[in-house]
Amino acid sequence: MMYALLITPARAEQVRKAVKEYGEVVFEQAEVMDSPGIRNALQSAARVAADVLILDIDAGPGPDLVAAVQGYRIARPYTRIFLLAPGRQTGDATVARLVGLGVYDIIDGPVEADWGALVAQALTRVPATYAQAARWHVMSGLTGEEQVKEKVVIEQRPVGVVTIAVAGAAPGLGCTHTALAICAFLARQGHNVALVEDSQNPVMQDYLKIIKADDGRVSNAWRIKGFDVFPFAKTGVDKFIERDGNFIFDELLPELRAGRYEYIVRDLGVAGKKRTREAFRSNLAVLVASAARWRWGDLLRIEPLSSFSLALVAPAEREVKEIRKIPELKAYVMPHHPDPFSMPDETLAELLRPVLPQAKKKSSFWPWKRG
Known part of the structure; x- marks a missing residue:
């Protein structure tokens, strides 16, 4: 210990x-x-x-x-x-x-x-x-x-702020897309939500400027679709740098505390050893992956795979059945939906069930x- x-x-x-x-x-x-x-x-x-x-x-x-x-x-x-x-x-x-x-x-x-x-x-x-x-x-x-x-x-909800980590098994599978969908869903349920971008390929800062997003609840935050976004600020040479081995999440703890968020979603980008460790600091670790057989090699390098909730992007039914045969693996189907802000609630509610309140009661x- x-x-x-x-x-x-x-x-x-x-x-x-x-x-x-x-x-x-x-x-x-x-x-x-x-x-x-x-x-x-x-x-x-x-x-x-x-x-x-x-x-x-x-x-x-x-x-x-x-x-x-x-x-x-x-x-x-x-x-x-x-x-x-x-x-x-x-x-x-x-x-x-x-x-x-x-x-x-x-x-x-x-x-x-x-x-x-x-x-x-x-x-x-x-x-x-x-x-x-x-x-x-x-x-x-x-x-x-x-x-x-x-x-x-x-029941099944940790005390205090709930953190959800989203990582991708490989580049281009929709890690950021899924993180945005989760945030939008939680915001629709009336929760106070923040998205923290810790990806190797940060894109949110440019996107937020293009859509002219509003200021967030606290400093360094932007607001879209009812939730706050903390983008990773690129350097002058557009290179991703984790200062002193830390993620932006660690640097933002004062702002995250000041925002009094109920849920914090971390977009971790492509899962590697370091990002996998970061994912397991959260209450729920989501791994976005393809169910295609020729992409199963992406999953073999993730350890321990069983600790993730696997979000399969637009899979065929046969491939889902094969993946679900893997012992202790929690796999969820994510239908193809080009707009992350309007993904069906039923899909996300099932994925997030372990960290969602079953009933809302006032203290x-x-x-x-x-x-």
Whole structure:
């Protein structure tokens, strides 16, 4: 297991010693930070493929810590987060808001406790659920009562922002076309959506200028068909450059957080080893491919293929049947449709079913009197 640590100096040595018994520390920052500091620290941590993040609630100001964790959740939806909450009691607003972001592993105790021992005990337990963290999801009201925000957890939908990665098994199969279709579909369903272009052959900036797209919700974004687009900005020599090995997605975390998007769709271009790893950072990885037998070689180089949802472009029925014989492979038929913004909803709803809410309910507040 690989661990990232964002902790205060007071607990750094204890936590560091405990974690090294269970795995490798791949990122560490031990200090009390201001607003820009905690934001930059979590952005840096998001660029490291850690399995677990251990976060000290005293590492930064509460509201800024919450906002920074939301950005981290966008980039690393599957990383397990442990929150150290020394001296915090039920009713703490910062803890409550972090629980709302899906941080359920709360480690609490007196400030002077042995935090190494507490962390070691927590690391041996199975991941906590909302039911175990619900007592923290409480905020003091103005009337002297307390209110518990009831968060509806939708089956098969991850907590927080949902990221969808779209890659192509080979050039020219319609990766960008499919990404646009997904965004348009989600926008039609009333969701707040962003498309991030991380393709080797970026085309969106020129397209947006040609159609004279409107400004988006936040800086660096353009708006079309009810959703925001973050195009990759080409250099003066029209060459695609991933600065310092990062994708534009990593550079845009502040804007993506500010936009409060429900869904973020990444157009990753042609899948290679690096882009395949990026795809698996998402909640749903879609691979656009041809079902033609002479193109099956494109699929053989993708590993692990079974981790993708396979979007087959205008396939023949016989070829679909053959591909669906492959064990554990999830294959969906994408009919030929030249306009990505009006692709049939039924087709996209089936592909996106794992990350779509099954029912929409509003959060409600239930009053509880202090005991």
